[in-house]
Amino acid sequence: MVVFACARCDAVLTGPVERVALPVRAHQTYGHDLLPALMEPGTYAVEPEPFWLPWRPWGEVGADEAAERGVFAPVHGLSFGPPGAVVVAPGDTRGTVLIPERCDGYCIGLDGRDGPNLACARCASPVATRIDDCSFWQTVWLVPDAVRRVPEDGPASGHPAADWEALAREHQGAPPVEPCGAWDARWEAAVGAALAHLLAASAGAPVALPDGILTATFGRAFDALLPAGPAARRVVVAGPGLPSVAGDTDIALVPRHPRTGEVWQPSDTTAAVVPLEADVWLHVAFPREQLPVPATGGLPDGVYRDDPLPLRPMRLFAPDRRIFLRTLARLPAVREPWLRAVYDRVQDAPFTRPF
Missing domain, CATH: 2.170.150 (Metal Binding Protein, Guanine Nucleotide Exchange Factor; Chain A)
Structure with a gap:
């Protein structure tokens, strides 16, 4: 501390x-x-990264200087404040x-x-x-x-190693839908960041997602940003507490540790690793579905009811566009022509599907 x-x-x-x-x-x-x-x-x-005032526009900074700072696609401006x-x-x-x-x-x-x-x-x-x-x-x-x-107590020390076994035990997943029916802001940000990494890992080929919440949150984005056709790359959820990754897996969606920032690495596959915020990954990996309970109060035996009702979103999911662009601009893969075309299209048309 x-x-x-x-x-x-x-x-x-x-x-x-x-x-x-x-x-x-x-x-x-x-x-x-x-x-x-x-x-x-x-x-x-x-x-x-440098953060806050002063800012300089992209045209003044230039692509070469921006790349030296780890930004590989045009942004509106770069901070020249202290990092x-x-x-x-x-x-x-x-x-x-x-x-x-x-x-x-x-x-x-x-x-x-x-x-x-x-x-x-x-x-x-x-x-x-x-x-x-x-x-x-x-x-x-x-x-x-x-x-x-x-330092509060003696010399400052570095981060302890990430305790992956304790992740599911000590941290709770973030439910994707708020009580009002809106998608949770943490999900929109986490999916926006992971989407940038997933696109880079796809190499521009169609991607197969597991059924369920991942299809609901990533599916529309893949339909809009990747070409149509038979899925060439397969995504699976991987991480502590889950079975080993199969050999035919192309992309592993894994947790990013909330304390250390370390990205979990599978030991038994050559799949591309894509990080997802831990509170969102936990809900994807270990969903806690609300089951119906027996009805009471004189109703016939065998009647069940949902009380309270399961939360359902009131609109289709949209990843956070700004987080997506911010993340993608900092991936070297964005310099590939097909991915740069995706970046430019999303930046120039902010209100098109899936954003």
Whole structure:
């Protein structure tokens, strides 16, 4: 565990926090309602790329410089802020005050458009950016150059190895549908990121999906973005607690560990590995279907009912387009002509199927 302190005056700015993997939805915008905190209490994550102001447009940066930074397809702009921004839950901050002249927002909160909007309460140095407007996951991003990491108990240590056996035991899967009938935002982000990797692994050939939730979430995207025809590549769900991957598997959909960010690797196949966020993978790998229960209250024997009713979506699934494009732009495979054509088509036509 560590705390973060002001680099100028050493005032403590957070409670004790433990490092975990940065969720793929960290830069997602969703709907027009208030979203919960991105990070669990007592955790932090690091954005390895430059993040926040200043931004430079793609035409000014150029393809060569962008590729050196790991971006291989045109984006609207690239950040030239310092890398290594730290994100924590708003409730884990300590000793900060708002900077009133930097508190603009889009709707009903702060969106950070003016840069750091939280200052150290002791020395008034800008130290963080709070984001809590509608459509955004609630976060506090600590400015890398303005804070320093202080070990809580002795020297800081690296991540422990991912405990795959404990994954299903200690973490719960995210249900795909919210009580209101909307698809869960975590699913839209996770599928958007995994879709980019799946397309790259497909090599442009039709893909066969297992029946069930994967067909409901990925199927329309494959129909829209890959050519029609007999499936040439087979996708299976693989990971801890599941049977070994068959030899005829072409693509294995595996979990990304929520603490370390490590991607599970099968030992008995040469299949291409595609990571999926663990909370979504758990629901895919170990679905917990709600079964009907015996009716009571004088009804005939053998009558069953669903109480409460199973959740059903009110519309077809659409992967998160921004997360898809962000992920695909950072895969070297996007430089292949067929995949670059997919990228350009999705970027130029934001409201076409499946997005």
